[in-house]
Amino acid sequence: MHILITGGAGLLGSKLARQLLERGSLELDGTRREIISLTLFDRAEPNSGESFLEDSRLKVVSGDLTNAETIRSLLKAAPDVIFHLAAVVSGEAEKNFELGMAVNIDATRTLLETCRASGTTPHFVFTSSVAVYGGELPDVIQDDTALNPQSSYGMQKAVGELLVNDYSRRGFIDGRVLRLPTVVVRPGQPNAATSSFASSIIREPLQGAQAVCPVSAETRMWIMSPRQAVESLIHAAQLRADDLGTNRSLALPGLSVSVGEMVSELAEVAGQEVAGRVRWETDPFIERIVGSWPAQFAPRRASKLGFKADKSLRDLIEIFIQDDMQGPLKVEA
Amino acid sequence: MHILITGGAGLLGSKLARQLLERGSLELDGTRREIISLTLFDRAEPNSGESFLEDSRLKVVSGDLTNAETIRSLLKAAPDVIFHLAAVVSGEAEKNFELGMAVNIDATRTLLETCRASGTTPHFVFTSSVAVYGGELPDVIQDDTALNPQSSYGMQKAVGELLVNDYSRRGFIDGRVLRLPTVVVRPGQPNAATSSFASSIIREPLQGAQAVCPVSAETRMWIMSPRQAVESLIHAAQLRADDLGTNRSLALPGLSVSVGEMVSELAEVAGQEVAGRVRWETDPFIERIVGSWPAQFAPRRASKLGFKADKSLRDLIEIFIQDDMQGPLKVEA
Numbered sequence: 096m097h098i099l100i101t102g103g104a105g106l107l108g109s110k111l112a113r114q115l116l117e118r119g120s121l122e123l124d125g126t127r128r129e130i131i132s133l134t135l136f137d138r139a140e141p142n143s144g145e146s147f148l149e150d151s152r153l154k155v156v157s158g159d160l161t162n163a164e165t166i167r168s169l170l171k172a173a174p175d176v177i178f179h180l181a182a183v184v185s186g187e188a189e190k191n192f193e194l195g196m197a198v199n200i201d202a203t204r205t206l207l208e209t210c211r212a213s214g215t216t217p218h219f220v221f222t223s224s225v226a227v228y229g230g231e232l233p234d235v236i237q238d239d240t241a242l243n244p245q246s247s248y249g250m251q252k253a254v255g256e257l258l259v260n261d262y263s264r265r266g267f268i269d270g271r272v273l274r275l276p277t278v279v280v281r282p283g284q285p286n287a288a289t290s291s292f293a294s295s296i297i298r299e300p301l302q303g304a305q306a307v308c309p310v311s312a313e314t315r316m317w318i319m320s321p322r323q324a325v326e327s328l329i330h331a332a333q334l335r336a337d338d339l340g341t342n343r344s345l346a347l348p349g350l351s352v353s354v355g356e357m358v359s360e361l362a363e364v365a366g367q368e369v370a371g372r373v374r375w376e377t378d379p380f381i382e383r384i385v386g387s388w389p390a391q392f393a394p395r396r397a398s399k400l401g402f403k404a405d406k407s408l409r410d411l412i413e414i415f416i417q418d419d420m421q422g423p424l425k426v427e428a
Numbered sequence: 429m430h431i432l433i434t435g436g437a438g439l440l441g442s443k444l445a446r447q448l449l450e451r452g453s454l455e456l457d458g459t460r461r462e463i464i465s466l467t468l469f470d471r472a473e474p475n476s477g478e479s480f481l482e483d484s485r486l487k488v489v490s491g492d493l494t495n496a497e498t499i500r501s502l503l504k505a506a507p508d509v510i511f512h513l514a515a516v517v518s519g520e521a522e523k524n525f526e527l528g529m530a531v532n533i534d535a536t537r538t539l540l541e542t543c544r545a546s547g548t549t550p551h552f553v554f555t556s557s558v559a560v561y562g563g564e565l566p567d568v569i570q571d572d573t574a575l576n577p578q579s580s581y582g583m584q585k586a587v588g589e590l591l592v593n594d595y596s597r598r599g600f601i602d603g604r605v606l607r608l609p610t611v612v613v614r615p616g617q618p619n620a621a622t623s624s625f626a627s628s629i630i631r632e633p634l635q636g637a638q639a640v641c642p643v644s645a646e647t648r649m650w651i652m653s654p655r656q657a658v659e660s661l662i663h664a665a666q667l668r669a670d671d672l673g674t675n676r677s678l679a680l681p682g683l684s685v686s687v688g689e690m691v692s693e694l695a696e697v698a699g700q701e702v703a704g705r706v707r708w709e710t711d712p713f714i715e716r717i718v719g720s721w722p723a724q725f726a727p728r729r730a731s732k733l734g735f736k737a738d739k740s741l742r743d744l745i746e747i748f749i750q751d752d753m754q755g756p757l758k759v760e761a
Contacts, residue, residue: 192598230674233572239564241574243593243675250594254587260576261583265525341563342576 096121096128099174101160101206102181103135104142106281107222110325111178113147122333123175123218136160136169137181160202163209170209176218176332177268179206184288185226185384188248199251207258211267219259219268220331222275223344225317227253229387236346236392245387246289256344263336263343271331271339276319276349277388279357279411282419289384293318296354297361297412300372302421309378312355315390319349320405320414327402338400345397348404350411351390360408364416429454429461432507434493434539435514436468437475439614440555443658444511446480455666456508456551469493469502470514493535496542503542509551509665510601512539517621518559518717521581532584540591544600552592552601553664555608556677558650560586562720569679569725578720579622593676596669604664604672609652609682610721612690612744615752622717626651629687630694630745633705635754642711645688648723652682653738653747660735671733678730681737683744684723693741697749 098115102108112135115121120129134154135141141148141155148155158165160181181198188195203221210217228236229245244250259270281294292309293316299306319327327347339345352360362370394402405411431448435441445468448454453462467487468474474481474488481488491498493514514531521528536554543550561569562578577583589605596603614627625642626649632639652660660680672678685693695703727735738744 231572239566239574241572242590244590245597245674247594247598250590253590257575257577257583257586257590261580264578265580341578 096130096175097172098130098133098176099136099169100178100180101136104137104139105180106321107324108135108137108180109141109145110321111328114325114329116147116150116152121176124335134169134172161197163205166205166209170213173213173215174217178220178328179203180222184286185246185248186289187287188251189246192247195247195251200254203255204258207262207268211262216266216269218332219270220328221255221259221270221272223252223256223272224249225274225276225388227274228389232389234391236389238346238394238396246384260343269336270343271334272344273327273331274344274346275324276317276347278321278324279318280415281321289381296358296373297415300361300369301365305372305374308354308373308375309381310354310385311377312353314354314385315351317349317351317390317392319347320411322414322418323403323405330401334400346392346394347397347402348394349392350404350408352408356408360412364409364412429463429508430505431463431466431509432469432502433511433513434469437470437472438513439654440611440657441468441470441513442474442478443654444661447658447662449480449483449485454509457668467502467505494530496538499538499542503546506546506548507550511553511661512536513555517619518579518581519622520620521584522579525580528580528584533587536588537591540595540601544595549599549602551665552603553661554588554592554603554605556585556589556605557582558607558609558721560607561722565722567724569722571679571727571729579717589677596676602669603676604667605677606660606664607677607679608657609650609680611654611657612651613748614654622714629691629706630748633694633702634698638705638707640707640709641687642709642714643687643718644710645686647687647718648684650682650684650723650725652680653744655747655751656738663734667733679725679727680730680735681727682725683737683741685741689741693745697742697745
């Protein structure tokens with residue numbers, strides 16, 4: 096079996112690749128199949144320090160997903176499973192409308208069209224987002240709550256969902272769409288996602304640095320650890336199409352927490368001095384977008400299909416410390 | 429004020445043009461403005477018999493909406509209101525996937541992009557459809573029921589809705605989306621819409637011809653007369669953007685009727701002999717698609733904004749007889 100991951104140099108892409116190589120196989124349509132090769136595609140090279148990059152099954156390809164020729168060449172290997180994670184993130188898509196359209200809609204469509212032309216019907220796992228919801232929302236999002244994105248990123252993800260659903264219905268691909276909660280704690284540097292601060296306020300203090308929180312402590316978010324997100328992606332790839340029925344899109348279980356609770360839990364885990372490194376400075380641009388995202392779901396379909404949330408906020412912080420902390424937890428003045 | 433209608437040679441397009449020319453003005457953003465010119469665009473020429481085609485304010489343009497140059501040239505006049513009605517209809521979009529994508533998504537997007545480039549923010553009325561709904565639906569569609577199209581036409585209309593909403597949110601256009609009920613009774617010839625039979629079973633018998641009904645008598649539909657649909661389009665153009673809030677898409681009021689009730693009412697209006705001209709021959713392809721469309725709505729937002737349904741099924745049949753009947757109602761053996 097061959098696997099392709101777009102956005103493979105990103106946080107989820109590289110963690111997913113490592114997990115897949117460790118497991119060595121996936122069960123597709125009732126048959127367990129060995130992973131023979133895995134292509135990691137991204138515009139950037141993955142972090143060179145990662146040991147899984149030495150794996151002989153791995154192929155790293157860099158390029159531009161808005162180039163149709165690049166996509167055709169990627170699909171020549173006829174991947175059995177495609178994890179399409181590449182995206183222009185929320186803040187960037189809001190600031191650069193054309194870039195967001197080109198990557199989040201056009202490249203997704205070219206990928207789908209190339210699958211269609213190939214006639215191979217790969218399992219196609221597409222990551223959507225809670226940003227597809229917005230406007231006047233119920234307190235708790237249900238599986239049948241209408242999408243109403245209030246950002247261009249959310250609109251583009253919602254369009255991707257519709258495409259993946261129809262291409263699946265027509266048998267061009269076998270799609271699965273996960274509306275991922277905000278992934279927290281992301282290791283590394285802040286990125287252009289509007290939600291980037293939610294990782295920073297835990298990651299930076301733990302590593303001895305200051306962090307700025309641009310939203311109020313009462314702001315609630317629906318979050319998931321990178322470990323759980325990777326688990327969900329692998330689970331999605333292995334679902335049976337019949338179990339998805341007439342709708343390939345799933346809102347995932349997550350944790351509903353306020354930003355204040357995140358900082359309090361950080362204090363529980365690492366002490367008041369660490370948590371004190373968070374500075375509160377509201378940014379209206381970020382607060383408006385994050386405030387439009389829903390923070391509480393009743394994701395019954397996904398739960399029934401076996402998707403899970405992290406056990407607790409404490410767990411989620413400890414997952415970062417175990418999996419991604421660079422250098423030991425330390426207290427600095 | 430300049431107005432552009434795409435799909436202007438179609439049923440709604442030409443009825444809308446006639447109505448607009450008769451009224452002579454529209455109230456936009458609180459100001460009544462005279463209609464100086466109206467461009468009817470379509471791939472086909474409108475029916476030459478129509479007297480409004482002689483109106484000096486009218487300009488008829490034929491061309492291909494998938495040609496970006498054509499769109500740019502259409503928008504050079506900087507229309508204040510665009511009614512974007514042009515579409516590849518449901519049955520055709522299901523059978524010819526590429527054509528549906530090219531017209532229903534790509535041409536819509538080019539139109540929106542050209543508006544964006546012009547910087548003029550026209551009122552943009554886009555016709556969507558009940559085909560955006562599907563799958564496991566509640567008995568009554570609510571304003572916040574999620575879209576889940578089960579046809580490529582429905583998917584393409586849902587994508588158009590998302591685009592119109594985001595382009596409006598960003599101020600590139602001032603969009604309004606109407607999810608039109610199935611328009612019944614359409615005059616003229618049957619078309620490639622999956623719902624075409626719903627007009628045929630009233631129109632053909634009234635005009636002395638046989639009609640085939642490809643769905644069972646119990647099949648329910650959500651319908652609206654052409655006259656009421658045109659009324660709704662004009663009302664939509666004149667709404668204030670503020671009244672639409674964070675969602676430009678509206679499911680419209682309509683009549684929920686079974687196909688059997690339609691034929692019974694035809695018998696009431698025109699006699700048993702006329703109604704007897706309907707032959708029942710189920711077509712599984714059509715029945716599957718029509719059966720996936722919802723037939724009962726609670727469109728509270730649209731009702732509050734002043735949109736209305738036809739008064740009764742009898743009215744709807746009589747509107748056809750008054751507005752569109754070719755030749756007198758007659759009984760033939």
